[in-house]
Amino acid sequence: MDLWYTEKQTENMGLSLKVKSLLHRETTPYQELAVLDTVQYGRMLVLDGMVQTTEKDEYVYHEMITHVALYTHPNPRRVAVVGGGDGGAVREILKHPSIEKVVLAEIDEAVIEAARRYLPSISSALDDPRVDIMVGDGIAHIKTRRDAYDIVFVDSTEPVGAAVGLFSRDFYQAIHEALTEDGILVAQTESPYVNASLIEKSFGHIRSIFPVSRLYLACVPTYPTGLWSFSLGSKKYDPLQVDFKARQAVPTVYYNPDVHRAAFALPNFVRDLIGEEAAR
């Protein structure tokens, strides 16, 4: 007997994966959490029926949400991750030797526990002494901080339930205040194919708050439509003006300086979406 799991990525499309076993399932105070072992992508964390990360393709998302800003900032020392309880972003951040402290603000402790137990290759860095795990509301945490972080990463779930506020103008404004004077914000902002209006809105907020704002893309196999967007707001540094020669290379599977630059080359329909002039 073959067991299959289908994520309904939209009302009208799904990703179907053959499942070796259901390793874990619980209803947390915030969401339904499951860990499946799939043949194609290895172990997979599913929250409220949506694939968050898999062992086999997680590096694309985790490298791309982190290293772009980590290289854009010349000396990132203190950073925060809002969401990201699986630990993948934290693992990538800690590859940079300048990092002194990573605050992980995850609302759902069960996500951290499941990642520790079932996804060790992703959560491996959570025990690093530079990591402060703060279980609680990331929005509330950010609102108590001033001039505290060089980079804030919003590594959120889809904009439903507890995550809705993570895409709001208020939150981006609070991040602006929590950042140092040359700080950077990066937020995952979903797929340009199926979440166009979210990107338009979220990136629009960021553009209205930060002097430098850029949208960039990566291709994540297990996310709806594969094409995934990240919105970056920066007080000073431009991600298109990075001096890679001045920086130590970190070991990566997907990211490199060429991929960094290429990620900002937007297809015409994405440029149209955010109101940039198309390079036709």
Added chain:
Amino acid sequence: MDLWYTEKQTENMGLSLKVKSLLHRETTPYQELAVLDTVQYGRMLVLDGMVQTTEKDEYVYHEMITHVALYTHPNPRRVAVVGGGDGGAVREILKHPSIEKVVLAEIDEAVIEAARRYLPSISSALDDPRVDIMVGDGIAHIKTRRDAYDIVFVDSTEPVGAAVGLFSRDFYQAIHEALTEDGILVAQTESPYVNASLIEKSFGHIRSIFPVSRLYLACVPTYPTGLWSFSLGSKKYDPLQVDFKARQAVPTVYYNPDVHRAAFALPNFVRDLIGEEAAR
């Protein structure tokens, strides 16, 4: 009642789409052909159970298989498409005013007929007077030509059945001979995630035959893993040295000069796959 179609993209994963109706289904001499109307992606051509093209995302593949070489060659006049019976590549090629003739060598007439009938937005250019439709074996056609084409596009199905020969060294060598002295070959070469050995082999052949060879990528939502590769072999011109200012822009949804350049920025694991030094 909801009707769903699931393409088994590999033995262990599938793309599931809600279906409005099955518009057409036949067994041709070469394959099983179906046209489905899906809610997410509009009408969709399926050959032997594999999605070939959909109305809503076809532009990514068709723009990226064609315009990269069409801009790399300074004056493309005569080109051939092997496969590509849906007409999408032909439609893009004809946007370039220098084009005098497009030979479409499609082995299965039923694909052309189904595209004409059910996918008019894709097949619209097939009646253009510059198009010669040759129903038959593309390999045999190419082998009869010398110094005939400025560009040959191999717009094939997956490497099974009749399409196996389209990924062989012999065929790429025959294309080399069918090309003019400054000609270019572009072949679709599948996903680096699930067809790594095919890319290694096919791109290796092309590299051994052409003085300039480059792999490039695009993100196609309905293809397995989303990340899709194209292998380019060129006798003279380098796709990284294109003078876009000297050329007229063509209307596109995905492609533009920045996307052209960015498509050649390969993730480290793809560089490793084709034996290029990773830019770490």
